[in-house]
Amino acid sequence: MSFRPVTREALAHELAARVDKLSGRVRFLLDGPPPADPDGLAAAVAEELRLRGRSALAVRAADFLRPASLRLEYGHHDEDMFLDGWLDVGALHREVLADGPVLPRLWDAERDRAFRDEYVELGEQGVVVLSGALLLGRGLPAELVAHLHMSRAALGRHTPEDDRWTLPVFERYERERDPSGEADVLVMADHPDRPAMRG
Template sequence: MQVTPVTPDRLVDEVAELVDARAGRVRVALDGPQATRPLALAEQVAEVLRTRGRMAVVVSAGDFLRPASVRLEFGREDPDEFLDGWIDAGGLRREVLDPAGPAGSGRVLPRLWDAAADRAHRGGYVDIGDAGVVVVAGALLLGRGLPFDLAVHLRMSGAALARTLPPAERWTLPAYSRYDEERFPEEEADLVVLSDHPDRPAIRR
């Protein structure tokens, strides 16, 4: 096992190169807690891919949450429900991952649910063509059987996460512990990025 420190810009290029090496449509997971900045990385990777001539769409897992009446059924601070019941995995598969697959239509819905308003999002579908890329960014994405072609896990240790999370979100810590212990995201990932210090990432090969 080898750990290689990289700059944030080099990390963007590394992920983009992994994607660009694949022909046809590519479904990418950028998996990590919010403190590891998966959405920002996704936007940067997508921009690099576009400069290389690939259609790239960024999808935030936060736009594929289940309705509040469902995900908060057991309270607003239930870590087990946060792990297992917040993400609308069926909607993500139906509206993004299956259409972006090799046999899919290529028409994806980047946003399904407006969590702030707790209603369906009003955005439309996007056609990614025959060689487009969808980059799904968010936490707790792996180990669900979702059909990703490439997975990047932004790993943050429990201690670093505890230091980083605002007090109002520390109730989620047991969910992240269970995720590591039960879903094995590092084993599912094609690339593991050590992200205790997101400004100084390192790639574990």
Template sequence: MPDVQVTPISPERLAELLADRIDALDPGDRRLRVAIDGAPAARPGELADALVEPLRLRGRPVLRVSAADFLRPASVRLEYGKQDADAYHDLWLDDGALLREVLDPLEPGGSGRVLPTFWDAAADRASRARYVELAPRGVLLLDGPLLLGRWLPLELAVHLFLSPGALARRTPEDERWTLPAFARYADETGPTDLADLTVRTDDLRHPALVERT
């Protein structure tokens, strides 16, 4: 096993450090695709939002996209019931739509035209969003759970790690049926191994950056 270094870091410094890492990925005009992966209790959307301004200050246009807006229709998601953890793990995310409408157009030489939302899960219909164009040097910031291990083309993947105890404590009662899905994800996918960077978030006020040495 590789050695790891765990460095406590403030949320503000974490955002600045990640913005530096992202900006350094390509000094040219290439569009970059970055995923912030984590259970809802780890609040991946908050970290993605915190990166927007630091990246723009570095001259990077930013587009925010959430996996929650790329779910499959209820007829597919809920085929096995409203609280089936295996379906949540395997079926909820429409990764085909995410590839087609967001990630593939940002390949080198791609059009850069992205559909920022695809499916309105509450209304269970297409979101009817309009395409937007991410300018050269732009950064896509995608947040959501269970994103890794799906062969999504990404320039950087950040995983927000929660210990099983912290995950259980911070997951609301009405969402605890999802916990077996995250246990599967940890065991079968190994997101800490797949991610380029891992951040421990048992205490959101005091995250810690985990790096292989």
């Protein structure tokens, strides 16, 4: 398996080009741990798509978490809940990945209350770029999937002290869900500002 180094800008350009080859409504999942910055890359891909004439919206999975009373039911550091119970998968299916208008944000996790966003109409050729961590293996529908992979050592180096309790969860995710194998596009992101793309 060979990888070629690219800049973040070139990576966004290449991902947008792959999406743009797909006709009709496109759902693009951009999965990766927070230090790999999938949200920043998703915003760049959506902007590149708009420059190409496609209607595109970047949606952060972090804005579709369940209320604190549900996701923190077993404590702030429960690994099983972080893996399977924090994300509101049903809302993503219903509000983001279904046909029709898209809700950009649902739940403000910091304030633990709903956002008041308006729905966005993307049209028949529109693109939704959904980004975040631990997205794969949940049955989320997509026409294209990319995974930003970080090695165990790199993830450990780049994860803030307060979030280090999540490291075993990301190890389980790699082992149990095989995001690298599920992805159409695999990117090595041990150095997030200097990624390498498979192929």
